[in-house]
Amino acid sequence: MAREFDLINDFFAPLGAPSGSELHNGREGQIGIGDDGAVISVPPGQQAVVVTDTLVAGVHFPLQTSPFDIGWKSLAVNLSDLAAMGARPAFYSLALTLPTYDAEWLSEFAKGLKAASESGCGEMVPLIGGDTTKGPLCITVSAQGWVPNGQAIMRHSAREGDRIFVTGTLGDAALGLKLAMPEFWGDFTPLSFSDEDRAKLLEALNRPKPQLAYSDFLREYASSAIDISDGLLADLGHILERSSMRFGYDLKGCIDLAALPKSQAMQMYLQQTHDWRAILSGGDDYQICFTVSVDKLESMREAARKYDLEVYEVGSIELRMEGDGQLELMKHGQIDFAVMQSLAMKGFQHF
Amino acid sequence: MAREFDLINDFFAPLGAPSGSELHNGREGQIGIGDDGAVISVPPGQQAVVVTDTLVAGVHFPLQTSPFDIGWKSLAVNLSDLAAMGARPAFYSLALTLPTYDAEWLSEFAKGLKAASESGCGEMVPLIGGDTTKGPLCITVSAQGWVPNGQAIMRHSAREGDRIFVTGTLGDAALGLKLAMPEFWGDFTPLSFSDEDRAKLLEALNRPKPQLAYSDFLREYASSAIDISDGLLADLGHILERSSMRFGYDLKGCIDLAALPKSQAMQMYLQQTHDWRAILSGGDDYQICFTVSVDKLESMREAARKYDLEVYEVGSIELRMEGDGQLELMKHGQIDFAVMQSLAMKGFQHF
Structure with missing residues (x-):
């Protein structure tokens, strides 16, 4: 437990929302890595779009892929889903399953996540929480974005002639x-x-x-x-x-x-x-x-x-x-x- | 792809929000498994609480655990996080990594999820999307709930004498x-x-x-x-x-x-x-x-x-x-x- 907690603080806390940012605007500044969950205010007039993608080592990326690239890709594929629905990314959570604790790997992985989180047009997309567990390497990112009410783009609305x-x-x-x-x-x-x-x-x-x-x-x-x-x-x-x-x-x-x-x-x-x-x-x-x-x-x-x-x-x-x-x-x-x-x-x- | 899609339809679609339910109230009935993401309206005056928990076979449950129990536990541990923050569960997404396609296993797993989704006080908590991938058995559920603005219960607010x-x-x-x-x-x-x-x-x-x-x-x-x-x-x-x-x-x-x-x-x-x-x-x-x-x-x-x-x-x-x-x-x-x-x-x- 102690070491898992260190891990979160060392590598992932810097990826979170900076204090003072919009996500901290709750009555009690109620957000951040380390609680049971994160508390989020959805902007008025907006809906939330929720996407989830899992990357499994050897299935979604070659085993020799660099940890930076794994981090990048884990987040990028989710931001891609948000883009396709017309949503602006708001935050993401990370479920990371790792075979062993490896500080160098984690540091590079976190850098890749950070780079992807800054790859959009606006500010960094903050990490708001998640889970780290021991097991075969597997990364699930769940990202969330905002769209104006009723304006999300769906798959089901193409018509003849389009x-x-x-x-x-x-x-x-x-x-x-x-x-x-x-x-x-x-x-x-x-x-x-x-x-x-x-x-x-x-x-x-x-x-x-x-x-x-x-x-x-x-x-x-x-x-x-x-x-x-x-x-x-x-x-x-x-x-x-x-x-x-x-x-x-x-x-x-x-x-x-x-x-x-x-x-x-x-x-x-x-x-x-x-x-x-x-x-x-x-x-x-x-x-x-x-x-x-x-x-x-x-x-x-x-x-x-x-x-x-x-x-x-x-x-x-x-x-x-x-x-x-x-x-x-x-x-x-x-x-x-x-x-x-x-x-x-x-x-x-x-x- | 075709089989993955069947899998989602066969086993997980029944766990989604029934049409006509509150989650379907978007202008276009914009929710459901099968799009890039799900679109959610947060009720007015409420904040979203986001929680994520991963279960890895052999780490978070013994290998011989029944698929029903694995399904139950995957969701239950997330609902538990929501309860501890004072939130009412709204929906969840599922990232399921499976070594092989096994219809019987999936059927039992889905039953366990469903039972847990009905274990609360109100209606069934609907599944709104996720990802299924091939790899060592690993389940990440990300659940979301609502709390009245500013009323989520945090870990950081205990005081002397409590x-x-x-x-x-x-x-x-x-x-x-x-x-x-x-x-x-x-x-x-x-x-x-x-x-x-x-x-x-x-x-x-x-x-x-x-x-x-x-x-x-x-x-x-x-x-x-x-x-x-x-x-x-x-x-x-x-x-x-x-x-x-x-x-x-x-x-x-x-x-x-x-x-x-x-x-x-x-x-x-x-x-x-x-x-x-x-x-x-x-x-x-x-x-x-x-x-x-x-x-x-x-x-x-x-x-x-x-x-x-x-x-x-x-x-x-x-x-x-x-x-x-x-x-x-x-x-x-x-x-x-x-x-x-x-x-x-x-x-x-x-x-």
Whole structure:
């Protein structure tokens, strides 16, 4: 107990809300690491958005990942969820399970958390509490943000005719994973990426940037949104599934393969391998996929230019007719059956 | 992915907020498992209390613990934190890491969660989201509750002269752990507990009752409170430490060993072994330890009788003089050095 408590104070207390900050405004300054829980005042006119993501060593990051990157990623993937819902991050809690007490590891891990907590547009997102336990390395972060009442962006509200957008290049983290764990990919021929490209791909894997700059923009223009954590196809699939359920007719997504934004490394990889799995189903992108109704397209593009936000139109939502799949991959206006077949052959399954 | 999604739908969706419930009152019915996050409206005039607890297999429960009990305990220990802060539970999220997909295990686990979610005084506490991942068994629940603005009960507000109370018998879970894992306790002579006592001790270990009936009562009468998860001494220690820091003078806790509420099994165990560790430092009690100022004692006792709440006065908070320990264990008004020494010899340390 004594040592667990030291651990919390030494490494995590500096990540908490500085005294005097808004989170301390309760009658008794009622917040902070070390109580049974934290007490939070939600700003008037706002709702809370609650997200949770777990990272397991060897499953969500390679075992040799640096503790800084593990810390960064643990928080970043949650901030990414908040961004996709149009929320501004308010605070997070940390459940950290560690095999042994390792001061150096903890110090680096805390630095990674801190860097991610400062990666948004505003102030540091404070850590408000959590739990530290002994066991196989596993990190659960639960983050919370605020949205104006009734304005959270959901997955279930895409409609026929909406255009599909993404916020940046896809598949780089998947290529980074192949670089980091070549032994895991029997079918992966190491490519002659330049050192610069290798560094970029590994950074995409280890330090995904939560797209917090998009929160306000998405609330204004997106009809639905999701962060791409399991690959564009799987995550766009969630939008299609839930929007179809909600509106009572079947929707499909048509993706223009040529329109997908690709890094230089990805362009080379596709040229050499014709393997579309990384860019479409690789996972760990943490870009946002969102839909926009046709009547908002122009004003959306204007706002994107004004706020210097990258947006790439990659397809559209259509009515799904009998015999159609939920997702259609297009090249030159035609379904590309070869690519679709190659993807159906291998999927990503958590279990 | 597909199977993970099935898993969530099959086992956890029924634990969510029923449609039409208060949590669905957002403009778009904005809540539910399956989005990036859940959207929550905090009731006007209330603050949110956020708590997080992780259970690791083999650390926080014996490996052979039934999935029902694991589910129960995962949620119950969090509700216990909320109760100790005077909060009414509102919802929870679940981060579940599982080595393999096991439908039977999941079904029982979900039943345990559900039972715990219905164990309070009001309606079921709904599950609002979370994450399921593959890895060594580990469960993190983050629960949230509401308290009227500024009325959360903290650890840092006990004062000199306050009396110390607990809400029920202590140490039973520790004896239950000895029964469940005799191989772990070299020094444990199996005692001839009756079958009924054995069952009670194991139930104390596996199905701790969150003391939610005390939330409103504690807000009215307690000067400080904490739930006893690491043993009375460790948790009362947190109250003393934080209250001392806050008020700028050193406080100590004086515990009357004779006044500690004891189950029949504990009475027998103490008689035969004179081992006070289980009752004082055993952990997993999930009773609440709270302090009451002298001027509120009478009205507090009256309210406890009225609402049929057990309260046991077990000691007092005093000024700590030079040479005093932070905790003094008393018998017949004298410090019991023998017991204190036996406890100092062995402590409980997470790392």
